[in-house]
Amino acid sequence: MYLGLKEMRHEKLRYSLLSGVLLLIALVVFMLAGLANGLSNGNREAIDNWQATDVYLNQNTNETLSASQLKLADQKYIKGDQVTPLATLSGTLRTDKNRHKTTISALATSRNSFIMPKVNSGHRINGRNQLLISDSLKAEGYKLGQNVRLGTTKRTVKIVGTYTSSTYMISPTIYTDIATLNRLKDMPVTSGNQQTINGFVTKNGRFSHSSHGSLQHLTMTTFINKLPGYSAEQLTLDTMIYFLFAIALAIIGIFMFVLTLQKQALFGVLKVQGIGTKHILAALLTQSVAMSVIGIVIGLGITVGLAQIMPAGLPFVINWGQFGLYSLALLAAAVIGALLSWRTVANIDPAVAIG
Amino acid sequence: MTAVLALQQINKQFGHGHTAVTALKDANFEVSAGQFVAIIGPSGSGKSTFLTIAAGLQTPTSGQVLLNGTELATQSEKARLAYRFNEIGFILQSSNLIPFLTVTEQLKLVDKMSKRPFQKERAQTLLHELALSEVATAYPNELSGGERQRVAIVRALYNDPSVILADEPTASLDTPRSIDVVNRLAKEAHQHNKAIVMVTHDQRLIGNCDVVYKIEDGVMTKQ
Ligand SMILES: Nc1ncnc2c1ncn2[C@@H]1O[C@H](COP(=O)(O)OP(=O)(O)OP(=O)(O)O)[C@@H](O)[C@H]1O
Numbered sequence A: 001m002y003l004g005l006k007e008m009r010h011e012k013l014r015y016s017l018l019s020g021v022l023l024l025i026a027l028v029v030f031m032l033a034g035l036a037n038g039l040s041n042g043n044r045e046a047i048d049n050w051q052a053t054d055v056y057l058n059q060n061t062n063e064t065l066s067a068s069q070l071k072l073a074d075q076k077y078i079k080g081d082q083v084t085p086l087a088t089l090s091g092t093l094r095t096d097k098n099r100h101k102t103t104i105s106a107l108a109t110s111r112n113s114f115i116m117p118k119v120n121s122g123h124r125i126n127g128r129n130q131l132l133i134s135d136s137l138k139a140e141g142y143k144l145g146q147n148v149r150l151g152t153t154k155r156t157v158k159i160v161g162t163y164t165s166s167t168y169m170i171s172p173t174i175y176t177d178i179a180t181l182n183r184l185k186d187m188p189v190t191s192g193n194q195q196t197i198n199g200f201v202t203k204n205g206r207f208s209h210s211s212h213g214s215l216q217h218l219t220m221t222t223f224i225n226k227l228p229g230y231s232a233e234q235l236t237l238d239t240m241i242y243f244l245f246a247i248a249l250a251i252i253g254i255f256m257f258v259l260t261l262q263k264q265a266l267f268g269v270l271k272v273q274g275i276g277t278k279h280i281l282a283a284l285l286t287q288s289v290a291m292s293v294i295g296i297v298i299g300l301g302i303t304v305g306l307a308q309i310m311p312a313g314l315p316f317v318i319n320w321g322q323f324g325l326y327s328l329a330l331l332a333a334a335v336i337g338a339l340l341s342w343r344t345v346a347n348i349d350p351a352v353a354i355g
Numbered sequence B: 001m002t003a004v005l006a007l008q009q010i011n012k013q014f015g016h017g018h019t020a021v022t023a024l025k026d027a028n029f030e031v032s033a034g035q036f037v038a039i040i041g042p043s044g045s046g047k048s049t050f051l052t053i054a055a056g057l058q059t060p061t062s063g064q065v066l067l068n069g070t071e072l073a074t075q076s077e078k079a080r081l082a083y084r085f086n087e088i089g090f091i092l093q094s095s096n097l098i099p100f101l102t103v104t105e106q107l108k109l110v111d112k113m114s115k116r117p118f119q120k121e122r123a124q125t126l127l128h129e130l131a132l133s134e135v136a137t138a139y140p141n142e143l144s145g146g147e148r149q150r151v152a153i154v155r156a157l158y159n160d161p162s163v164i165l166a167d168e169p170t171a172s173l174d175t176p177r178s179i180d181v182v183n184r185l186a187k188e189a190h191q192h193n194k195a196i197v198m199v200t201h202d203q204r205l206i207g208n209c210d211v212v213y214k215i216e217d218g219v220m221t222k223q
C-alpha cells in the first residue's frame, strides 16, 4: 500500500495517463451498456409493464407476434390468471393534413384487460374508435380529443387518454381495443369472437386441453428474445463489452509488465533490504486497483453527465446493478493484470541491485 | 565470544570452463557481536562478492554461511528474506535508495514493513548524527552522492540489525566525512554490541577496526 501509493504520488503524470486510458475503457463500457439497455428497453418496455408470464401464438409463425394469426375464440384452449387477447400493428400515427407524423407500435387488447395501461389524463377506452397514447407523444403535438389516423386508412380514431410513456419495438406505443384495431386494419370481421388477433397474454398460463389447435406456448423471456432483431442487437453490444474487459485486462497486464521490467533495479534494491515479492506485488496491486477505481469513478461520472444531455432519440438507460457488476469486472481485470507480473517480480534477483 | 556470522571454506565461481572466474577461494571469516571488522582489497578482488554471499543475496559455489550457528543455505527463501530484513543492514556500493521516497519516508518504509509506528525520535537522532537533518524531506535525486551514501547508512542502522554489512560506505565522501562515518560505525559496534563488516580500499580508515581481513584475487587472509 505505502510503497504503491507513494510511487503514484511521485510519478503523477505516468499514473494519471494510465488512469486516463482505463477511464476511456470504462467510459466506453458504460456507454455501450447504457445504449444496450436503452435499445433493450425500447424494444420491451411495454411488455415489461404488463408483468405477464406467458404468450400464446400461432405455432406456424416462427414465434413472431406480428406474423401470428389467431381468432378470439382460440382463448378457449388457454387457462391462466387473466387470459387476454393481443393484436398489434406498427405504422404511422398522423393528424389531419399530416401535420404530425410518428411511427408507433399500436397494441390492442380487451378494454378492461390487465395489460391496458393506467390512464394519467383523459379516460379509459369506453366506446368504439377510441385511442390511448403514450405520454411521450404529447410532446410531438398530439393531444386529447384529437382525431388521428393510423396507417393508410381513411378511418379516424379519437385520442381519449394518455398513460406513462412506454415503447415496443423502439417506437412509442398506443393502445386501443381489438375491434377498433381490426377496423383500422380494414379486416372483414370487426366484431364477435371470429375476429383476427395476433396472440394471447396471461399470467401462470397453461393449455386447458392436450389438443390445443394451432396454438404454441412461449414464456415471456423466450418471447422477448424472439422479438425481431432483439437478440442480435443485445449480443452485438454485449460482445463488444466483453471484448473491452479483455482489452482492459491486456492493457493493465502489459503496462504493469513494462513498468515491472523498468523497475527491476528498484525491486532488486527492495529485495536486498529484505522487502520481498509479496510486498512488491502488493504495491503493483494497489496501483492497478487505485488506477482502475479512479478510471471507473470518473467514467461513471461522465456517463451519468452524458446521459443527462443525450438527445431524446438516443435510447440510453442506466442500470446501476449492471454498472456495478461491470465495474467489478473491470476491477477484476486490473487485479488479474497486475498479478500477471508475478513471475517476473518473483524472478528478480536481488543481485541485480549490486551490479 | 561466539561468531554472529561465520563463513567457512567459501568458494565462488562465475561461469564455466576456461572462461570461469574464481571470485573467492576457500575464504574463511567470522565476526562477533561488538566487533568492527574491515575487509580491504583492490578492485575486482572479490569484496562485493563476499559481502553478498554473507547477506544471503548469492549462494556460494561451495562452503557454508552460518548465522548464529545456523546454516543459511538450509533455510527457506522466506526465512532468508526475513533474516535479511531483520538481522542484516546492507549498505550497497551504489544506489540503495528508493527514488520516490523522501529521506524520512525511506525510514518510514522500514516501520511499515514491520507493522509498527514510525519511530520519529530515532529517525531524527540518526539523521542528525549523520548531518542529514537538513535534507530529511528531500528525494534521493536531490541529494549529493555523499548524502545518499549517508542516508543508506542511516537506513541500515535504523532497523537495529544485529549485523551491518557495508560495501565501501565512504566511497563518495571526503576524508573528514569518511572518518566521521567510520567512527559512527565503530561506535555502533562497540556501544550497541553490533557486528559490523566494512569493505574499503582506504588504509587510513581501518584504525578503529578490531580485525582486518585482506583479500587479493579471491584469497582472504586475516591480518
Ligand atoms: N555476476 C558476475 N558474473 C561474472 N563475474 C562476476 C560477477 N560478479 C563479480 N564477478 C567477478 O568476480 C570478481 C570479483 O568481483 P567483486 O565485485 O566482488 O569485486 P570487488 O572487490 O567488489 O571490486 P570493486 O572494489 O571494484 O567493487 C571480479 O573479477 C568480477 O569480474
Ligand SMILES: [Mg+2]
Binding pocket: B047, B048, B049, B093, B167
Ligand atoms: Mg565491489
